[in-house]
Amino acid sequence: MDLLTIDIAHVLAGALVLTSFMLLYQDRLSGLINIYTLHAVVLSLSVAWQAYYQDAPHLYVTAGIAVIFKAVIIPFSLRRIIERLRIHRTVEVVGGVGVTMLIGIFLTALSLVVMLPATASADPLAREDIAFALAIVLLGLLMMVTRRNAVSQIIGFMSLENGLILAAAGAHGMPLVVEISVAFSILIAFIVIGIFLFRIRERFDNVDLFELDRVRGGRS
Amino acid sequence: MPLYLALICVGALLAVSVYAIVQRRNPDISRNVYRLCIALCGVLFLAAVMPRGAHVVSTTLPLGLPWIGMHFRIDVLSAFFLAVVNLGGAAASAYAIGYGAHEKDPMRVLPFYPAFLAGMNVVVLADDAFAFLVAWEFMSLASWALVLTHHHEAENRRAGFVYLLMASFGGFALLMAFGVLGGVGGAYDFASIRESTKEAWKSGLILALAMVGMGSKAGLAPLHIWLPLAHPAAPSHVSALMSGVMTKVAVYGFIRVVFDLLGPPAFWWSVEPMTFGAASALIGVLFATIQSDLKKLLAYSTIENIGIIFIALGLALAFKANGLALPAALAFTAALFHVFNHSLFKSLLFFGAGAVLSGSGERSIERLGGLIHSMPKTAFLFLGGCVAISALPPLNGFVSEWLVFQAILLSPSLPQWTVKLLVPAIGVALALSAALGAGCYIRAYGVAFLGRPRSEAARVAQDPDRWSLGTMAALLALCLLAGLLPSLLIDTISPAAKDFVGGRMPAQAELAWLSIAPIAQSRSSYNGLLVFVFILFSAYSAKWVIHKFGSSRSRRAPAWDCGYIEKSPTTQYTASSFAQPIRRTLGVIAFSVRERLDMPAPGEMRAARLSVDIKDRIFDYLYAPLTRAVETCASGLNILGLLSIQEYLALVFGALVFLLVLVAI
């Protein structure tokens, strides 16, 4: 295989990680959604590249789903929601961006440390991919932990899920990737609809999960 | 043959409890159930005493752990305890035919009562760890339900809770003990446990666990706290069973594990049972002496007697470990003898307490008094029980205690100095508890039955029905019999001694005048029958002489009491005032007593009052901190139920990162 292919794959994967960092950094909801769109696009690109590289046509489907569903439908509906809920301008206080960034970097390092030795036998492209994927997953999780706003948590979750798709695509000739990505898309759809349907705003004045927890009011 | 008979009877007992549930509408269900129980216990008793073809009969049923099955077995020991259990069971059932009529909601007793009996029987018959523990816990469970019979009183609910909790604590201890005994392979049947070899530390561990497990059920200090709560809570015939019989089942378990399964003992094993036994004997009797609730008092005195039994067992261990077969047999026999005695008179006393309860509706002796006039029959029978349990000749209580003393007096033959010097100290404890016990029952009987009635209820109290009286009379007769002809009982016990401590006391039957001599007549001997005859003879001769030569006239007059006759019966000595000297002298050590006297100034017109509060130190220093610790931990951890989603996510995240780091390294 020529180095160029690998390099492009790297660049894309790296870009994905970078975007995750941007997500961590961004604190305005509308901004978040834009970055997520970018995230999705990059994902679909890298998946497509994998498809080409492994010449596994079904991955194109996954890529397609990624573009259409994640880069178009989801952001669109999310925007609708935050406008409905009139929170599109809210700036979320993210405790200590610097700290979060440091943790993020630590997590990336960790994922490399964990993955590279583990995948010594796998071919280089897969190795890099899986390592980056793990980084993205961890970053997504970190975002979910640091954000209190439902929408941003969902975005965190979706970025995490993008990481998974990346990993799945990176795993050579893995069957059912399409099915899995579809299943995941359904899941996410559910989440989005969830917020939408449960009309959290009506019930809890805002989507702040913190408030939402207070509903329990020490119920045990 | 006897084994199958016994198992069938156990099955029948369980069937009886089903029958009780099915027939719950039937008006005289209670009478029927108890009648059936008498019959079945009777058959079981026969099965215990009937001659067995082989020395040991055993069988296996395809129940329980599939690859082991349920093993059952009758040997001399289980036969003896089977007899004790079913004697007590039959007595309780007979008593309950009359007493059960007072039960408001009989359906809270009837289904569980036969199950309880069945459980106790199976424990004695079981021959593998699983069957033993199933029966053991089942016994606790059934008795728990019985303790909750009067579940409307909050303290009964608490009693039930504490009881079952302690029971399962003990259960877990036994579980672990059997785990070690069974080994990694899980050979849980007693036969292969006997074969297996145990290292020293293992047997030490098992001994400790057995002490905890069996002790918690027998009411050994400091695991006794549940006993004074639970025994009084149940209906009196059940209390009698729990105190008189169930504790003995625990003793059986201890003997089975320590004398049988654990193999040849080391001398230091004896220290544990002896010290804890002595502690229980003292604690039990001291607390009994200050109780004013009749049934609580009896429960505490059960703790004392269990202590005595464990002392004897400890002695037996010490002697056995040093290959002194004869003394070991003596101590072992003493233990079993006391088991038998206690099951008799403790049942008798609880029945008496039940009669008092149903006759007067009073449990606190402070509001009783003069019952000897209102319920003379009960008074007489109860007196018999008191004499017996106070270890006074010529009744049976004395014989077993005398045997224990004889065993203690053989301690010089022990080679190890620790034990040699420990034993006399144990002897002091034993003597002290015996003497205090007598004092305790003087107080109980004197306050409850003698003097003048302190309440209307006590004045109009009635003797119970024929069944109850008959049962009590029968038990008293047995006590007297065992006291006058101890040789018969000793000879029936000695085969068990032969099998479990490898020696037997010399056959007593052929001694002259039916007296007993544990070792040799030159060393010590006692003849209850002769003493009894002597006493009767001298008493009646004195009476005859006096009536012949002196006067036999007498007239009634108001009590003199140094010239001042006080009207109100409240000026009598109360139970608490009776206990005051002992409270003063020993109270400070044993239980943290606080007496507060509120004496009005001269001229003030209010009554002076003395309030005494007594705290169980063991509870304060052992159990209270435990509960507090659990409470604090529970409240501390409770946060985990109230976190926000992102905090929970943080937990997961943390776990993930931690594990990844672990993997990475």
Next chain:
Amino acid sequence: MTFLFDLMAQGVQMLLVLALAPLLIGFIRKMKARLLRRKGPPIIQPWRDLIRLLRKEVVLAENASWLYRSAPYLIFAMTWVAASLAPTFATGLMFSWSADLIAIIALLGSARFFLALAGMDIGTSFGGIGSSREAMFGSLAEPATIMIVFTVSYIAGTTQLSEIAAFMAANLELRASVGMALVGLLIVAIAENGRVPVDNPATHLELTMVHEAMVLEYSGRYLALIELASALKLLLYISLIACVFFPVGLATHDADLHTMAIGLGAYILKLAIGGGALALFETSTAKMRVFRVPDFLGAGLMLGLLATLLVFVTRNL
């Protein structure tokens, strides 16, 4: 023939103790009087009192129960049996083996049990006081006694009084443990018989009384029996001390009349000495407060335990 002889010997002992007990009391009273430079009643006086009491009509409290009426007989009988089973002038009498030392102590215990109950039967406060104190003293005195029994029987290797006496007679040697046991037994004896300084048999209506408080309501023959019983108890204790610690001159059951006579003489002598000592002691000490008594008895108990442990030290058993 021997059987009859033995039976006779036993019978003689029973009657002997019965006859001697009141005389012992009388002797002690006489001694005390003499020590106080008084003349004092004749030694026979207690017998006279008893007989008078026996003649008198009994006055029963209204709510006296059957227990109250039968207790005196039981108490008397138990004490008498105990007293007549202990060796007095000869060891190994016919029925002496039917109750060993422990059993004898226990018999006294039963007597105390019924006495205490009888004290509570009428339901007067005095009776209660007496009984509760008796119970407490008993529960300290009995263990002390048992400890002393331990000591003695560890040494002699038996609890049969006759055997102990024989053993002691056989090898008389001075031992710390024995000395302590003796002191302990003296303490117990004083307490058990309600003598000064524990209790004062001479007085009524002293709030610290124990024994007298219990029998306050008794009269006539019942009182006589109880008095007799307590006399027997005192006698028993003295003869216990005598036969365990000073077993000189004791005859054996198969000895001839001559030795028996010597034994009898020795016994009466011992009683006299014991009584004299007691009188001396009582006149020279004052009664102590009731709540000092436990310490007194506790001392006895400790002495007993110490003696028991010393046995192991001094003598390699």
Next chain:
Amino acid sequence: MSSNLFMVSNALIGIPAAAAIAVALEPEYRRSAIINVCASGATFLFALVLLIVEPESSDYLFVDDLNIVFVVLSTFIGFTTSVYSASYIDHEIETGRLTPANVRFYHAMYQSLMGAMNLALLASNIGLMWVAVEVATLTTVLMVGIYRTPHALEAAWKYFILGSVGIALALFGTILIYMAAEPVLGQGYDAMVWKTLMQQASRFDPRMLNVAFVFLMLGYGTKVGLAPMHAWLPDAHAEGPTPISAVLSGLLLNVALYAVLRFKMLLTANAAAITPGPLMITLGLASLIMAAFMLYRRDDIKRLFAYSSIEHMGIIAFAFGMGGPLANFAGLLHMTMHSLTKSAIFFSVGHIAQAKGTQKIAEIRGLTQSQPALGWTLVAGVVAIIGLPPLGIFMSEFLVVSSTFARQPLLAIPLVFGLLLAFGALLLRLTGMAFGEPSRDAGEVKASMLPLYAHLSLVLLAGLYLPSHLVAWFQNVARLLG
């Protein structure tokens, strides 16, 4: 793959799927309830057929001793629960807590849950299994939120978020497994099928397996309800309709556990990989003790028993972590017994809550007097769950504790400690609820006691006697688990 097995397994998934559509189309809730019962019954019968067909494997579905245990158990409880839920739902409709439309939806979800779980159990393909578990999660989420009360929604939401994260982690683990297998087994299905995986596991890269197991343990462990991933469980149990609580405790947790066990087997097959035992033991003990302490402060009856489920899952995980024939046998037995008992408890709890009109423990008193049948069954259930004989859980606890103490005494101490704690807490609550002066009733309930009695009698039977072929079967599985 033999056709009959194919037919059966498809039936196990197909019947529920079909039934789901059927009830979704059925407007009349009583009839839909009947369809629900019939479908579940049919599924159960087909599951029984599995007992006679010999183990088989294909790319998608397969059957071996291990998953037969789970399938039969879950279809049985699914059946009894559907019977119970019929009467429960009736009451809910009468009291107007649910509308017929809700019930339609509810039944559809119920059936699809059954189908999904059967698929998850029968899937021979780790990817397929993952998809099935995810579907199961989604359906339960929807059922938990069915009451639409703020609390219900909040519970559903929490369950949803935590569950999804768990699933995501599980997926990552699955991918890693594939990547570990792919070099050995080549690309394609072989690298995702249990059979081949198990055969070749020894040749996989151990480091990869380790990382994978971390993700799988945490991911599926979330669904098992192991601490610290347990948070969703109490709320989901407490706020959803009681039949769902029963299904959650009785089945879904088992399904997730099944997945964990499978991967554990995979790791044990590879000598070089870390032994999964210690991790499971740690998580198990953590859940046990945490839950035991949590039990003391509960004032909601369903939440109480939800925590007890966590506790028992902890015990089971501990047992499997210990491994060895005895402990594994005990683990399987305990799992079975717990499913039966806990669902029985939830059956009675549901009716009790309906009868008393509250889930507050403090307001439920003296049940044995006011509702004897429900009260005593609750007593029986709790007595069973705290591990007293002669009921089944005692046997498994006997084996776990004694074998553990024989092998590693130090591990047995915390185990027994946790068990005692839980014992005390549950007994305390039980005494308060079942005894004493009864509290007032809210209304009459037509309780359907049949499922309750069925479960309890099974538990009682198992406590005294286990049929020999069941034992042989368990022992066989225990051997599989190593």
